[in-house]
Amino acid sequence: xxxxxxxxxxxxxxxxxxxxxxxxxxxxxxxxxxxxxxxxxxxxxxxxxxxxxxxxxxxxxxxxxxxxxxxxxxxxxxxxxxxxxxxxxxxxxxxxxxxxxxxxxxxxxxxxxxxxxxxxxxxxxxxxxxxxxxxxxxxxxxxxxxxxxxxxxxxxxxxxxxxxxxxxxxxxxxxxxxxxxxxxxxxxxxxxxxxxxxxxxxxxxxxxxxxxxxxxxxxxxxxxxxxxxxxxxxxxxxxxxxxxxxxxxxxxxxxxxxxxxxxxxxxxxxxxxxxxxxxxxxxxxxxxxxxxxxxxxxxxxxxxxxxxxxxxxxxxxxxxxxxxxxxxxxxxxxxxxxxxxxxxxxxxxxxxxxxxxxxxxxxxxxxxxxxxxxxxxxxxxxxxxxxxxxxxxxxxxxxxxxxxxxxxxxxxxxxxxxxxxxxxxxxxxxxxxxxxxxxxxxxxxxxxxxxxxxxxxxxxxxxxxxxxxxxxxxxxxxxxxxxxxxxxxxxxxxxxxxxxxxxxxxxxxxxxxxxxxxxxxxxxxxxxxxxxxxxxxxxxxxxxxxxxxxxxxxxxxxxxxxxxxxxxxxxxxxxxxxxxxxxxxxxxxxxxxxxxxxxxxx
Amino acid sequence: xxxxxxxxxxxxxxxxxxxxxxxxxxxxxxxxxxxxxxxxxxxxxxxxxxxxxxxxxxxxxxxxxxxxxxxxxxxxxxxxxxxxxxxxxxxxxxxxxxxxxxxxxxxxxxxxxxxxxxxxxxxxxxxxxxxxxxxxxxxxxxxxxxxxxxxxxxxxxxxxxxxxxxxxxxxxxxxxxxxxxxxxxxxxxxxxxxxxxxxxxxxxxxxxxxxxxxxxxxxxxxxxxxxxxxxxxxxxxxxxxxxxxxxxxxxxxxxxxxxxxxxxxxxxxxxxxxxxxxxxxxxxxxx
Ligand SMILES: Cc1ncc(C[n+]2csc(CCOP(=O)(O)OP(=O)(O)O)c2C)c(N)n1
Ligand code: SF4
Ligand SMILES: [Mg+2]
Numbered sequence: 090x091x092x093x094x095x096x097x098x099x100x101x102x103x104x105x106x107x108x109x110x111x112x113x114x115x116x117x118x119x120x121x122x123x124x125x126x127x128x129x130x131x132x133x134x135x136x137x138x139x140x141x142x143x144x145x146x147x148x149x150x151x152x153x154x155x156x157x158x159x160x161x162x163x164x165x166x167x168x169x170x171x172x173x174x175x176x177x178x179x180x181x182x183x184x185x186x187x188x189x190x191x192x193x194x195x196x197x198x199x200x201x202x203x204x205x206x207x208x209x210x211x212x213x214x215x216x217x218x219x220x221x222x223x224x225x226x227x228x229x230x231x232x233x234x235x236x237x238x239x240x241x242x243x244x245x246x247x248x249x250x251x252x253x254x255x256x257x258x259x260x261x262x263x264x265x266x267x268x269x270x271x272x273x274x275x276x277x278x279x280x281x282x283x284x285x286x287x288x289x290x291x292x293x294x295x296x297x298x299x300x301x302x303x304x305x306x307x308x309x310x311x312x313x314x315x316x317x318x319x320x321x322x323x324x325x326x327x328x329x330x331x332x333x334x335x336x337x338x339x340x341x342x343x344x345x346x347x348x349x350x351x352x353x354x355x356x357x358x359x360x361x362x363x364x365x366x367x368x369x370x371x372x373x374x375x376x377x378x379x380x381x382x383x384x385x386x387x388x389x390x391x392x393x394x395x396x397x398x399x400x401x402x403x404x405x406x407x408x409x410x411x412x413x414x415x416x417x418x419x420x421x422x423x424x425x426x427x428x429x430x431x432x433x434x435x436x437x438x439x440x441x442x443x444x445x446x447x448x449x450x451x452x453x454x455x456x457x458x459x460x461x462x463x464x465x466x467x468x469x470x471x472x473x474x475x476x477x478x479x480x481x482x483x484x485x486x487x488x489x490x491x492x493x494x495x496x497x498x499x500x501x502x503x504x505x506x507x508x509x510x511x512x513x514x515x516x517x518x519x520x521x522x523x524x525x526x527x528x529x530x531x532x533x534x535x536x537x538x539x540x541x542x543x544x545x546x547x548x549x550x551x552x553x554x555x556x557x558x559x560x561x562x563x564x565x566x567x568x569x570x571x572x573x574x575x576x577x578x579x580x581x582x583x584x585x586x587x588x589x590x591x592x593x594x595x596x597x598x599x600x601x602x603x604x605x606x607x608x609x610x611x612x613x614x615x616x617x618x619x620x621x622x623x624x625x626x627x628x629x630x631x632x633x634x635x636x637x638x639x640x641x642x643x644x645x646x647x648x649x650x651x652x653x654x655x656x657x658x659x660x661x662x663x664x665x666x667x668x669x670x671x672x673x674x675x676x677x678x679x680x681x682x683x684x685x686x687x688x689x690x691x
Numbered sequence: 692x693x694x695x696x697x698x699x700x701x702x703x704x705x706x707x708x709x710x711x712x713x714x715x716x717x718x719x720x721x722x723x724x725x726x727x728x729x730x731x732x733x734x735x736x737x738x739x740x741x742x743x744x745x746x747x748x749x750x751x752x753x754x755x756x757x758x759x760x761x762x763x764x765x766x767x768x769x770x771x772x773x774x775x776x777x778x779x780x781x782x783x784x785x786x787x788x789x790x791x792x793x794x795x796x797x798x799x800x801x802x803x804x805x806x807x808x809x810x811x812x813x814x815x816x817x818x819x820x821x822x823x824x825x826x827x828x829x830x831x832x833x834x835x836x837x838x839x840x841x842x843x844x845x846x847x848x849x850x851x852x853x854x855x856x857x858x859x860x861x862x863x864x865x866x867x868x869x870x871x872x873x874x875x876x877x878x879x880x881x882x883x884x885x886x887x888x889x890x891x892x893x894x895x896x897x898x899x900x901x902x903x904x905x906x907x908x909x910x911x912x913x914x915x916x917x918x919x920x921x922x923x924x925x926x927x928x929x930x931x932x933x934x935x936x937x938x939x940x941x942x943x944x945x946x947x948x949x950x951x952x953x954x955x956x957x958x959x960x961x962x963x964x965x966x967x968x969x970x971x972x973x974x975x976x977x978x
Contacts, residue, residue: 324963368768
């Protein structure tokens with residue numbers, strides 16, 4: 090009997106093809122443990138010396154509902170998913186039905202045939218189908234259906250040639266906390282999966298094979314953990330937040346670590362409380378942050394204006410998800426940019442940073458605290474579900490690159506009556522005191538105030554105070570994280586993008602370049618103050634400009650247009666279905682526009 | 692250093708904005724006197740107020756004063772305390788600020804029990820927005836936004852706080868400053884969240900709950916009253932008829948600072964060093 094019902098054309102006949110880029114998807118019902126197994130696979134790939142990126146696409150519920158976990162591994166660090174899935178491990182028919190069209194021709198599906206049979210309609214004949222009674226093996230051979238994920242890992246390991254020693258070592262490590270018995274069960278589960286493949290399928294049946302490299306000392310970390318870690322390193326000692334997907338991880342990270350460093354993390358009653366707490370702690374002199382997502386950001390908006398007018402340094406992490414309203418809470422989007430930059434009544438200076446990788450999430454999160462204190466204003470760290478809840482391999486983080494510059498914080502007593510908290514200065518930043526300091530008593534009022542803090546509606550003072558506060562943005566401009574240029578800086582196709590889209594854009598660039606369409610990509614890491622000079626310079630000499638973003642209205646595109654004027658050669662590449670870009674979705678629109686404009690021979 | 696402080700040491704040069712006769716004057720002078728009698732230094736007092744006529748009070752108390760957004764004085768003050776537990780933290784605001792827009796925070800501050808005093812300046816109306824009904828206005832109270840009479844039942848803030856686990860509940864009257872000073876002192880000294888609700892008449896808009904009305908409708912709890920008896924306190928707070936003044940309830944319960952395991956060194960005084968060995972070691976769990 091052979092469970093291989095059909096062999097994909099690409100795999101048929103060939104023995105083992107060593108691929109250096111593979112994307113595995115685990116699909117099943119939420120809560121069935123596939124996340125742990127996904128993490129395990131990612132860990133094994135890492136230890137095989139490969140670059141890893143994971144992406145979780147899970148429903149907004151705890152148990153049930155289709156969920157999938159994508160693990161991509163290869164020689165290049167790809168911060169994003171590929172065009173196609175190479176191998177799908179499907180625990181139910183729904184997983185097959187939902188994702189079969191995403192498979193690469195020549196790819197494979199492992200289907201748990203224990204209780205369901207595949208309807209004929211879904212079976213593409215250009216992929217290989219492995220029907221494995223995974224659940225049954227778990228139940229009958231190991232005596233515990235729960236370990237079916239681990240059995241599937243054994244199956245996969247054999248199919249694609251994962252290093253068996255590393256697989257075992259990682260299983261032992263991951264389940265080690267649960268005791269010897271659990272480790273033993275899972276090791277047996279691996280073995281059972283491997284044996285099944287050996288007994289039923291030819292060697293290297295999938296046609297995929299991964300070649301490991303010596304692992305170097307690296308990390309595998311989720312974006313949200315990198316943000317928390319950056320904050321901790323930068324001396325953040327107070328956090329208040331209200332649970333919301335996909336930002337909760339940051340509060341969990343800080344709740345775990347802050348007490349060890351003398352700090353405190355508070356789960357507030359709502360986001361109104363959270364942001365006001367952050368303001369209170371920052372007013373008192375402690376580096377403070379919150380983390381939220383769209384709905385919470387909306388609630389925080391009034392108080393962020395207060396922080397602006399009171400010139401209080403706060404850091405607000407926005408882990409963007411789809412809106413409006415509840416939207417799709419566990420899905421990604423970039424529709425909050427306008428809100429962060431323009432949200433709020435009245436005008437305040439603010440800084441918006443956007444990391445493009447997990448590594449950059451750490452460094453920008455840390456940098457946010459220095460910027461907040463130097464310019465005494467709210468600093469946002471804007472990330473998206475596709476990055477902040479994804480894990481990636483990265484070099485060890487260098488804490489030597491983290492500074493603690495507290496700006497114009499006054500620590501020596503001042504003379505009451507002479508000291509002015511909101512003194513007019515050339516750079517707009519006034520010396521800042523905190524409660525307890527001799528002589529610095531003053532009123533910090535959200536009402537317009539004079540230099541000493543006394544409330545006044547004097548028109549001359551109002552104008553000067555506005556100018557003073559807004560001047561801080563100009564002062565900050567030269568010191569905010571600069572944009573990065575990827576690709577061929579002289580190419581006549583320009584791309585703009587930020588955040589989670591860095592990965593798919595860079596990958597699209599590589600492919601376009603191979604096709605003879607070189608491109609230049611400006612990755613904006615500071616979105617406000619908007620880097621007008623760099624943006625203007627970047628479009629000079631181009632013949633086509635593409636703005637790539639995950640929203641409907643082209644929020645970044647409008648910012649770019651505002652600077653460069655209405656260019657006929659500008660194109661929007663938009664995606665707003667809640668899923669991150671696959672590279673092909675960027676390659677194609679550029680490829681389409683390129684020959685039409687005579688940019689290159691394709 | 693034992694300098695004797697006087698209420699004047701807590702005065703600012705800012706001219707008052709309140710209408711002549713406003714109850715809030717009494718609250719301010721009682722606070723200044725209490726702080727002076729307790730020997731507090733202005734530099735060590737963080738005073739956080741809400742928005743309203745009442746919220747203006749932070750401009751008139753010489754201290755590190757904070758006048759934020761409507762309804763959010765308590766989260767700000769709670770965090771100030773956590774950030775620097777050595778400070779004397781006081782929050783103040785109106786009945787609307789505390790029991791309407793800020794009602795959620797009120798309940799949760801009571802639950803958390805940070806060591807700070809909270810003064811609710813209750814005039815049973817919205818003074819600053821010109822006399823609409825507030826959560827403590829009587830049913831039937833006629834205003835521009837309730838021309839047919841306020842349809843809502845008044846909230847009993849202290850009874851709500853008692854139910855939520857309040858550890859210090861007191862009520863005073865701004866026309867009896869001596870009594871009020873005593874309450875304020877006890878509140879500031881209380882090791883937990885201390886609420887002082889002050890009947891603070893709005894002479895401009897509230898023509899019902901006037902000084903004369905209060906004089907007829909309040910009574911002082913006497914020495915025989917046991918403020919540690921929760922059931923008695925609930926009776927006193929909810930009984931029909933006259934309004935009790937004095938310390939209505941007190942108990943000891945661990946503070947937020949204790950339960951969040953704050954060290955003796957205020958967070959604000961911690962040394963920040965990105966190169967701490969333990970900090971670097973966090974990465975090992977991700978390797
Ligand atoms: C978010 C918001 N909504 C509304 C207002 C307008 N507003 C200012 S004070 C106030 C009511 C104040 O009533 P209360 O707290 O009882 O203070 P009082 O003026 O009576 O002392 C309102 C509604 C505001 N400032 N902010
Ligand atoms: S309007 Fe009422 S509450 Fe406001 S200052 Fe005047 S008397 Fe006081
Ligand atoms: Mg009022």
